[in-house]
Each structure stands twice: as C-alpha cells, then as structure tokens.
Amino acid sequence: MERRVAEQLRSALGPLGLEAHAFKVGWYNAVLQPAFHLPYPDDTLAFVVLSTPSMFDKALKPFVNKERLKIIRDPVDQCVSHHLSRVKEKFPDQRVDIMFDYEMLPSRKPKFLAQTAAHVAGAAYYYQRKDVKLDPWGKKKIFGVCIHPKYGGWFAIRALLLFPAMQVPFLEQPLPVDCVSTEEKRIELLEQFNFHWQDGRYRDIIEVKERYSEEQKTYFATPPAERFRLLGLSQEAQRITFH
Numbered sequence: 001m002e003r004r005v006a007e008q009l010r011s012a013l014g015p016l017g018l019e020a021h022a023f024k025v026g027w028y029n030a031v032l033q034p035a036f037h038l039p040y041p042d043d044t045l046a047f048v049v050l051s052t053p054s055m056f057d058k059a060l061k062p063f064v065n066k067e068r069l070k071i072i073r074d075p076v077d078q079c080v081s082h083h084l085s086r087v088k089e090k091f092p093d094q095r096v097d098i099m100f101d102y103e104m105l106p107s108r109k110p111k112f113l114a115q116t117a118a119h120v121a122g123a124a125y126y127y128q129r130k131d132v133k134l135d136p137w138g139k140k141k142i143f144g145v146c147i148h149p150k151y152g153g154w155f156a157i158r159a160l161l162l163f164p165a166m167q168v169p170f171l172e173q174p175l176p177v178d179c180v181s182t183e184e185k186r187i188e189l190l191e192q193f194n195f196h197w198q199d200g201r202y203r204d205i206i207e208v209k210e211r212y213s214e215e216q217k218t219y220f221a222t223p224p225a226e227r228f229r230l231l232g233l234s235q236e237a238q239r240i241t242f243h
Contacts, residue, residue, distance in 0.1 A: 002045050002168045005091075009047060009161070012087050017055030018080075020047040020161065023121035024171050028112075031120065036113055038162070045166040048117040049084065049159040050124070051076075052151055056216040059083060064231045074224065075231060077102055080158045087161070097162040114157035115146045122174030124148040124155070132186050145193040145202060149177035153193075153203030154211040179206050 002022060009020040026042025038046070051059075063079040064071065071078055081100065088096045103111040119126035128144035129135060148155050180189050185205060192202035203211065212220070219230050 001166060002171060005045065005163065005166070006047070008090055009087065012090060013049065013083070016059040016083055017052045017057070018059070018083070018158070019050045019052060019123065021050070021118070021121035021123035022047050022168075022171065023117065023173070024168060025162070027120040027173055028117055032113065032116060035107075035109065038112065038160075040162060040164055041167065043167040043169045043171075045163045045168045045171070046117075047161040048114075048121045048123055048157060049080075049161060050118065050148070051080065051156045051158050053154050053210045053212050053216065056213065056219070061231075068232070071228075074102075075227065084159055084161065091163075094166070095164050097160075097164060099160040099162070101156075101158055112160050115144060117160060118146050118157050119176050120173070122176045124157075125176040125178055125180070127180055127186055127189055129190065132190065133183060136187060140194075142190055142194055145189065147180055147189070147205060149179045149206075150209045151211070152206050152208040153200070154208060 006020065006022055013020055023046055024042060025038050025040045025044040025046055028046070029037040029042065038044075040046075060076060060079050063082060064075055067078075067082070077100065081098075084098050088098065099111045101110070101112075101114050105111055115124075115126045118124040124146040126144055126146050129137070129142045145153065146157070147153060180186050189202055189205045192199075192205070196202070200217070219227055222230060
C-alpha cells in the first residue's frame with residue numbers, strides 16, 4: 001500500500017521539482033522529546049516533502065504567472081501549499097493531513113522539526129554538534145544542518161504529508177547517506193553554517209549534482225518584502241502581504 005502511495009506522490013511531485021520520502025511517525029517521535037511528538041500512532045505513514053533546485057523553474061515561476069492576482073503571501077509557501085492541496089485530491093478515500101514548515105503551534109513551537117523528519121526518512125543527513133567527536137566550540141550555541149547527498153545544502157524541507165488511516169508496521173527505515181563523513185569536514189560544515197551562513201558556502205560542502213541558479217540565489221538572498229518585485233508581482237500584492 002505504501003509503495004503505491006509513494007509512486008503516486010513521486011509522479012505528481014517529481015515534475016514540480018519536489019521529492020517525497022516515506023517514514024513512520026514512530027521513527028520521528030523516538031528521537032525527540034514528548035513536547036515535539038507528532039500526535040499519531042507510531043506506525044502511521046508519513047512523507048517529508050523537499051524542494052530541489054529545479055522547483056524554482058518547474059513550479060514557482062509557472063505558478064506565479066498563472067496565479068499572480070491571487071498571491072497574497074510568500075509566493076514559495078503559497079506555491080507549495082497549492083500543489084500539495086492538489087496532491088491531496090488524488091487520495092479521495094484517504095484522510096491526508098498536511099503540515100507546512102512555517103506553521104507554528106499555539107505554544108510557538110514549530111508543528112514539526114523539519115531536519116529531524118528529513119533525517120529519519122533517509123532523505124538528508126542531519127549533521128549536529130554530537131556528530132563531532134572533538135568539539136571545538138565550548139559554550140557557543142551550534143545549530144545543526146541537513147545535507148542532501150545529491151544537492152548538498154541546495155534544497156529546502158517544505159512539508160509533511162500524513163496518512164492517519166494507513167498503518168505500516170513493516171516499513172523498513174532507510175539510513176540517510178553520510179556524505180560529510182570526516183571529522184574535519186563536519187567541523188567545517190557546522191562552522192560555515194553557524195557563522196558564515198549568508199555566503200552559502202556550507203551548501204557546497206560536498207560536490208553537488210545541481211544547485212540553485214543565479215536567479216534563484218538572488219531571489220532567496222533578497223529580503224522577503226522585496227521578492228515580489230523580482231517575480232513581477234504588483235505593489236498591491238506587496239501591500240496586502242506585508243502591512
């Protein structure tokens with residue numbers, strides 16, 4: 001059953017530059033404190049959805065051109081929401097819950113921890129301070145970062161799709177590819193991500209097969225309130241969104 005769902009998601013999302021990776025809720029909950037648990041049984045089927053570098057041209061630009069008068073918030077968020085809502089319609093006999101990376105609980109905690117989900121699903125390796133044996137940072141706060149075996153840091157985690165009626169006790173957990181395998185490289189990665197993230201060098205910690213285009217880099221480096229102009233959207237859309 002889960003293979004059929006995975007294939008349907010792959011055929012629907014792949015042409016948009018999106019990937020979906022399956023996991024069981026129990027894998028995710030097992031590595032987190034109860035406050036961050038997903039409120040579903042352990043064997044519940046879920047998918048973490050990633051955007052790859054090609055999403056910008058394959059999904060975002062066509063969406064903006066078609067829906068420009070309807071865009072009233074972040075265009076990428078609205079584009080992903082639009083396409084996942086359409087994917088949900090492909091499963092009329094199933095309940096499908098969607099959680100987006102930008103959604104928060106009333107407690108102000110995120111609805112899900114995106115990098116943990118990507119790691120347990122085998123989509124990308126979540127490198128953290130604990131992955132470095134000789135910790136050089138003392139009392140400094142060090143945040144972890146996911147690296148994709150194909151795209152390095154040139155991707156984003158966008159959402160979860162959960163199928164509450166689908167229990168998959170025999171789903172086998174894939175291990176994420178440990179593509180930053182040396183101590184030296186892991187330290188370099190975490191240093192670059194935590195202290196030099198704006199220059200984006202951490203994204204190329206491995207040799208990548210695809211990265212963001214120059215146009216896409218400019219878009220994401222631009223303050224959110226100014227991105228509408230880059231996409232040719234109206235000042236009215238900006239006013240509605242940010243005021």
